[in-house]
Amino acid sequence: MEQRYVKESRCYKTSRVFPTDVNNHNTLFGGKLMAYIDDIASIAASKHCRRNVVTASTDSVDFLSPVRTTDSVCLESFVTWTGRSSMEVFVKVITEDLKTGERTIAATSFLTFVALDDNKKPVAIPAVIPETEEEIRLHETAVHRAEMRRLRREESKKFADYLTVSFPWESDSGSDHS
Numbered sequence: 001m002e003q004r005y006v007k008e009s010r011c012y013k014t015s016r017v018f019p020t021d022v023n024n025h026n027t028l029f030g031g032k033l034m035a036y037i038d039d040i041a042s043i044a045a046s047k048h049c050r051r052n053v054v055t056a057s058t059d060s061v062d063f064l065s066p067v068r069t070t071d072s073v074c075l076e077s078f079v080t081w082t083g084r085s086s087m088e089v090f091v092k093v094i095t096e097d098l099k100t101g102e103r104t105i106a107a108t109s110f111l112t113f114v115a116l117d118d119n120k121k122p123v124a125i126p127a128v129i130p131e132t133e134e135e136i137r138l139h140e141t142a143v144h145r146a147e148m149r150r151l152r153r154e155e156s157k158k159f160a161d162y163l164t165v166s167f168p169w170e171s172d173s174g175s176d177h178s
């Protein structure tokens with residue numbers, strides 16, 4: 001079976017925080033950071049499998065400290081674990097105070113991407129090999145997160161079965177799934 005090292009998927013993106021990127025606290029808007037996270041994670045996933053990929057789930061985003069307009073914001077992303085067609089991608093967000101150089105972990109995120117073939121069907125991908133202490137730790141703990149995802153996905157499917165697709169301004173006849 002084909003295998004790739006974690007380092008083959010690793011990528012980085014560094015940005016400034018512009019006035020249009022902030023919330024009413026004058027710190028980076030969470031939605032903006034989430035878009036950066038999905039963007040870089042999709043690149044790490046693509047680099048690992050060299051296929052088209054889709055985001056299957058954003059498993060967690062933890063905002064640990066605010067990102068200020070005086071900081072640079074650097075995202076690092078890599079594949080930590082692989083299933084058959086799915087891969088877990090980790091994103092680490094590091095801020096740097098541009099005056100002092102002080103660095104902080106501002107956020108962490110785990111996402112799951114699925115590789116698709118030319119017919120848009122899930123396709124087998126290479127396994128991933130961790131090397132550094134950080135990579136090995138993330139790889140080892142991924143088994144537990146994968147099981148949590150499986151359980152949550154089952155719950156989500158059951159949940160979706162009884163959600164309505166009607167809007168309040170529509171008549172009652174539009175409230176079923178037919």
Ligand SMILES: CC(C)(COP(=O)(O)OP(=O)(O)OC[C@H]1O[C@@H](n2cnc3c(N)ncnc32)[C@H](O)[C@@H]1OP(=O)(O)O)[C@@H](O)C(=O)NCCC(=O)NCCS
Nearest residue numbers: 054055056057082083084085086087112114122149150153
């Ligand atoms: C993700 C998607 C391709 C999975 O297709 P599917 O027909 O459900 O495929 P399967 O049930 O065979 O699952 C394929 C793999 O995806 C994983 N998977 C599917 N849904 C998942 C979810 N919600 N979270 C985590 N993993 C998921 C499965 O565990 C499986 O992994 P494995 O091959 O490593 O064992 C499909 O649900 C999809 O296209 N979703 C929309 C994706 C999208 O549009 N993303 C952009 C966000 S707007």
